[in-house]
Amino acid sequence: MKFKNTFLLLFLLMISCGNSHVLQQSPEKTNEIIGDTISEKQKKIVIGANRTEVYLPKLLGKNVAVVANQTSVIYKSDTVYTHLVDSLLRCGVRVTKVFAPEHGFRGSADAGEHVKDGKDAKTGLPLISLYGSNKKPAKAQLEDVDMVIFDIQDVGVRFYTYISTMHYVMEACAENDIPVIVFDRPNPNGGYVDGPTLEKEHRSFLGMHTIPLVHGMTIAEYAAMVNGEGWLKNGVKCDLETVLMENYSRDMDYSLPIRPSPNLPNxxxxxxxxxxxxxxxxxxxxxxxxxxxxxxxxxxxxxxxxxxxxxxxxxxxxxxxxxxxxxxxxxxxxxxxxxxxxxxxxxxxxxxxxxxxxxxxxxxxxxxxxxxxEKLRKQIEAGWTENQIRETWQEGIEQFKIIRKKYLKYN
Known part of the structure; x- marks a missing residue:
């Protein structure tokens, strides 16, 4: 009987959500990206957030926190979408709070600008900044949370700070026995691995892991690698699930329908x-x-x-x-x-x-x-050519590719 009631509730939620596409809104002008072309392959990609049938059953009856920004949307078309938080609330999911990364929940803050705590004007949900002095959710901020959803568009570059935010979220949840679900999205720079590998002594929020500058992984693949390689503090393991995409391949060109941050407009x-x-x-x-x-x-x-x-x-x-x-x-x-x-x-x-x-x-x-x-600065100051510099990257790139291969989910 319990199973039948749960199935009926899920069925009614899916109807009320309209497969999470009932709420439709046009992109805000400041956040819009219009790509040169949208390929037929890209139109067939089903991003993690759109796969409501996979994750909605896991959220029923749970207090859910969402790590999100302006890219955390469910698409009906390339220019019509609803924000993930709005969709979850409409579906009856108990969203208790939103954690906001660099640039804030609605994506309007400057790079490096302090993002303040507050309330979301549209939903009334408390907003907790994860940029500035509070980069990692505190135990008190997670006390009423049963599950955390992470859904942010990444661009596949080490110093793009959303992967650092994800690291700290996973670490905090691991320490407090809270499951994390990462919704996957395409990496627009996912077709290659390149650049200098970070050295441990130069770790910061601009780079927390010993990886090349461009890692060639989706956000869900990257999360699995951080967890699997024991890169969280004290080697803790996060109870991690990922909602993968359908019809995605790493070599396809992907045009982001929404700018991922204020200064990446196209x-x-x-x-x-x-x-x-x-x-x-x-x-x-x-x-x-x-x-x-x-x-x-x-x-x-x-x-x-x-x-x-x-x-x-x-x-x-x-x-x-x-x-x-x-x-x-x-x-x-x-x-x-x-x-x-x-x-x-x-x-x-x-x-x-x-x-x-x-x-x-x-x-x-x-x-x-x-x-x-420090090597790159010294090499440029010493007059090294680009080819000479690039040669020094190769060993680190090849070592990383061996690790990376274990976590790749797409061709």
């Missing part, structure tokens, strides 16, 4: 991010304060005879005080550059060589944390 920026992200550890602006974030770079001190492209950063969505705010910057426009399928050092080396006062180019500590090693 496919080009996402694919250039692994390469131009290095500029975050220098005094060079990487397009913040323009409409072409991570599609251009420049600074007032670059040689104007070499760098003829100019622009002036101004405050905008996602950059209230961009680097070199209001200053004319000389640099390069890469918005039409073919998207690289590897980490490109050409632009970083060119900018360094085009700087007159080279002592001011690197912000040493910040650059080391982004690179995960």
């Amino acid at each position: 496919d080009q920026s996402i694919q250039l991010y692994p390469s131009l992200g290095f500029f975050e550890g220098t005094d060079v602006n990487a397009g913040r304060g323009t409409g072409f974030q991570f599609q251009r770079y420049g600074a007032p001190f670059l040689d104007s005879e070499v760098f003829t492209f100019t622009y002036t950063p101004e405050p905008n969505f996602g950059a209230k005080d961009p680097k070199h705010n209001g200053e004319l910057c000389y640099g390069e426009d890469l918005s039409d550059e073919p998207s690289p399928k590897s980490v490109n050092l050409e632009w970083l080396i060119k900018a360094y060589n085009g700087t007159k006062d080279k002592l001011k180019f690197f912000k040493s500590r910040s650059f080391t944390l982004h690179a995960g090693t």
